[in-house]
Amino acid sequence: FVTCLEEEKCTDSSCGEIDEDVIDIPLEHEKRKYFREGQEEVINDEDFVDIIDENEEEELQFVKKDTIELSTEDLYLRIPDNERGELNDIEGEVVNAVRDTFEFSPLARVSPGTVGEEANGLNVSNLFGDDVLDEFENKIPLAEVSRVSQQTWLEEQHIGGKFWNRLQNKLAKLTELPLGVIQRGEPIQVVSYTAGGHYHAHLDSVDDYDKPCCFQTRCGDKENTPQWSECCRLCRYMTVLYYLSDTEDGGETAFPIADANDSFVEEKFENLEDQDWYNLSYYCYNSSLVVKPKRGTAIMWYNHFVDEETGYLGLTDRRSHHGGCDLRKGMKWIANNWISGTTVDDRFKSSVFYDGP
Numbered sequence: 001f002v003t004c005l006e007e008e009k010c011t012d013s014s015c016g017e018i019d020e021d022v023i024d025i026p027l028e029h030e031k032r033k034y035f036r037e038g039q040e041e042v043i044n045d046e047d048f049v050d051i052i053d054e055n056e057e058e059e060l061q062f063v064k065k066d067t068i069e070l071s072t073e074d075l076y077l078r079i080p081d082n083e084r085g086e087l088n089d090i091e092g093e094v095v096n097a098v099r100d101t102f103e104f105s106p107l108a109r110v111s112p113g114t115v116g117e118e119a120n121g122l123n124v125s126n127l128f129g130d131d132v133l134d135e136f137e138n139k140i141p142l143a144e145v146s147r148v149s150q151q152t153w154l155e156e157q158h159i160g161g162k163f164w165n166r167l168q169n170k171l172a173k174l175t176e177l178p179l180g181v182i183q184r185g186e187p188i189q190v191v192s193y194t195a196g197g198h199y200h201a202h203l204d205s206v207d208d209y210d211k212p213c214c215f216q217t218r219c220g221d222k223e224n225t226p227q228w229s230e231c232c233r234l235c236r237y238m239t240v241l242y243y244l245s246d247t248e249d250g251g252e253t254a255f256p257i258a259d260a261n262d263s264f265v266e267e268k269f270e271n272l273e274d275q276d277w278y279n280l281s282y283y284c285y286n287s288s289l290v291v292k293p294k295r296g297t298a299i300m301w302y303n304h305f306v307d308e309e310t311g312y313l314g315l316t317d318r319r320s321h322h323g324g325c326d327l328r329k330g331m332k333w334i335a336n337n338w339i340s341g342t343t344v345d346d347r348f349k350s351s352v353f354y355d356g357p
């Protein structure tokens with residue numbers, strides 16, 4: 001769809017020429033405000049947001065924290081446990097598609113053969129696989145390795161258009177962003193951890209404003225640009241993280257400085273070396289927000305501020321640092337659904353992940 005929200009930004013004819021997948025939507029919206037201001041608020045029943053899918057009359061609800069360990073109630077949502085709930089679909093269709101691929105022993109996880117391997121039509125990678133190998137050769141403790149996990153990218157073709165569309169519609173309602181914003185985002189990333197696995201605190205997005213957004217960029221002659229490419233920067237406005245499994249022991253998602261005020265954030269970064277608060281193998285439970293994975297639930301948060309002048313993607317919010325704590329037993333499965341945001345200058349640039357209807 002085409003949106004020309006502010007008349008003066010385009011003439012009638014330039015609007016007419018814009019491809020259907022080009023989006024011009026400032027990012028400010030109700031849920032974000034609710035999130036930012038919600039820290040101090042008591043959440044009443046009537047504040048809960050019901051999101052009804054017009055076609056299927058399913059609903060998503062924001063729920064209170066009685067089912068989970070959370071210090072901030074309003075950023076948690078639960079998808080109903082009914083038999084055909086969205087995440088049960090993900091559990092069935094997505095996880096089954098990749099489960100065989102991911103069933104490596106902890107040792108296989110760091111053997112060269114598993115790095116960038118193709119299996120069941122999916123590319124599996126150990127992110128920082130080579131680093132992990134180096135670390136192992138140098139006998140550096142697992143706790144010092146920033147990420148120990150496996151991940152793969154799921155696209156529409158892997159799980160089918162029907163499911164993909166339903167999920168995107170749900171996300172649009174959930175995030176209160178236009179469907180077009182959801183559609184131009186990256187594929188879904190499925191991540192699994194075995195015992196000892198973790199991902200130390202990090203930002204999902206970056207502030208490297210010399211580079212264009214990866215979701216809008218083709219590097220060299222590549223069809224689209226890998227999310228980790230050097231030529232571009234991640235522009236992940238929001239993260240929606242689905243829990244595809246419970247965890248028996250450990251494996252929480254931690255936000256070490258989620259509730260920090262500005263000066264506290266500065267302090268945390270000034271003394272980073274001393275404090276090492278981002279090392280979740282050691283400091284998971286010092287975090288200001290710790291979420292215990294529960295299958296069929298999801299959390300979402302904002303990685304960026306909205307630029308106050310333009311209403312488009314602003315700087316990253318360092319309070320959104322987060323990661324996965326050490327899993328001590330069994331397996332943990334999650335999926336990341338990143339929602340891309342564009343800067344004002346690139347607002348008419350299309351996404352490499354979406355060709356339009």
Ligand SMILES: O=C(O)CCC(=O)C(=O)O
Nearest residue numbers: 191199252253322323324
């Ligand atoms: O495993 C988790 O709970 C967090 C994962 C994460 O932050 C990521 O994959 O970017």
Ligand SMILES: [Fe+2]
Nearest residue numbers: 203204322323
């Ligand atoms: Fe992350």
